[in-house]
Structures are given as structure tokens and as C-alpha cells.
Amino acid sequence: MALASTCQGFIFDFGGVLVHHQSDADQTRLAKLAGIPNELFTEQYWRNRLNYDRGALSASEYWRDVAERSGVTLASGLIEQLTELDSESWMRFDSAMWDWIDRLRARGKRVAMLSNMPRDLGEALRTRTQRLNSFDHVTLSYEVHAVKPEPAIYEHCLEGLGTPPEQTLFLDDRIENVQGAELYGMRGVQFTNRDDVLLLLGA
Numbered sequence: 001m002a003l004a005s006t007c008q009g010f011i012f013d014f015g016g017v018l019v020h021h022q023s024d025a026d027q028t029r030l031a032k033l034a035g036i037p038n039e040l041f042t043e044q045y046w047r048n049r050l051n052y053d054r055g056a057l058s059a060s061e062y063w064r065d066v067a068e069r070s071g072v073t074l075a076s077g078l079i080e081q082l083t084e085l086d087s088e089s090w091m092r093f094d095s096a097m098w099d100w101i102d103r104l105r106a107r108g109k110r111v112a113m114l115s116n117m118p119r120d121l122g123e124a125l126r127t128r129t130q131r132l133n134s135f136d137h138v139t140l141s142y143e144v145h146a147v148k149p150e151p152a153i154y155e156h157c158l159e160g161l162g163t164p165p166e167q168t169l170f171l172d173d174r175i176e177n178v179q180g181a182e183l184y185g186m187r188g189v190q191f192t193n194r195d196d197v198l199l200l201l202g203a
Helices: 024-034 038-047 049-054 059-070 076-089 095-106 119-128 151-161 175-183 194-201
Strands: 009-012 110-115 137-140 168-172 187-190
Touching: 009 095, 009 151, 024 038, 024 059, 024 076, 038 049, 038 059, 049 059, 059 076, 076 119, 095 110, 095 194, 110 151, 137 151, 151 175, 168 175, 175 187, 187 194
Parallel strands: 009 110, 009 168, 110 137, 168 187
Antiparallel strands: none
């Protein structure tokens, strides 16, 4: 029996699962705009990203931190451009996954999204798309001030989804986040390749 058929609830990560990963070309464009060498930019982009996702930093504070650590100064207008380009780079939707979500809901399954993401991306999704309407519940890190794999963020999502952990399947591309869900009693699948995962789950 396919794993998906034995579950009542499904929780999806966003980046790398429902949308394609930010590309190397995206990183190159961001680095060029910021005036920072590519390798250094990528290192600093991720260094404090979880605090940005947690809502502990505003976009301005996050980008100024990236710039300061890289030895450059960013004007406010440039920060706005970086924030916009960054959000756009995480909104390349994988239609096959969204089609599966529609099929799950049509079969009466409960579906949620649980993502580490900054406020700027979350608000762009809410105001520019209808994508979040595809879910029974959405937990975003900046709204709950917690990030995966911290227990509080899984608890918030499960409470909102309303399915027992043992009947809930969690999909994420990062193994530490999958392990965090499993510690909370959920079934976890690491999302490494979309076609392989959908085949495994009988989607």
C-alpha cells in the first residue's frame, strides 16, 4: 500500500519542494547587484538567513548585515531591489506538486505548508498569488518566530492542520527538518527528487 494512502494529513516544505530551488544564476544576479564577489555573497547570504526567516531581522537589517560582513555599503534603494529579486527567485512553482496537492484535497486529505521564509517572501506570496489558498493550514516561520527543526514550529503546524502526528506525512528537502518532524511523531520523507518521491508515495 502506498504510504500516502495511509495518511490523513500532509505537510509540505516550500523551497525545494513546492518551488524550485533558487538557481546559481539567481545568486549571481543578487551578488552582482550587491557588488559582492559571488562566493563571498553566497556565504554571507546563508550565514544569518535563519534569523531573517525567524522574523528577528527586517529585510533592511538582513541585507545590511550581508553587506557589512562583505565589506560593502548598500543604499536603501538597492536593498529594496535585492529584497524584490530575492523573493522572485523563490517563486518558481513546480506545477506537478501543486496538482498533487489539489488531488489530495479532492480525496478529503488535510494539507498544510510549513516553511522557513522571511516576511518579504511570505507577503509576496499572499498579495501576488493565490497559492496559499491551496492549503487547509499554513505555518510560516516569521509569523511564529521559530524555524525548523525547532519543535515549536512543528507543533504550531500540526495544531492548525488537526491530524494526529502518526497519520501525518512531512516532506522537506533538508534531512535535519525531516528528522525534526519524525521526533515529533510524524512520518517523514526527504524530498530529493520530485519524480522519485511521487512514485514512492503513489501520487
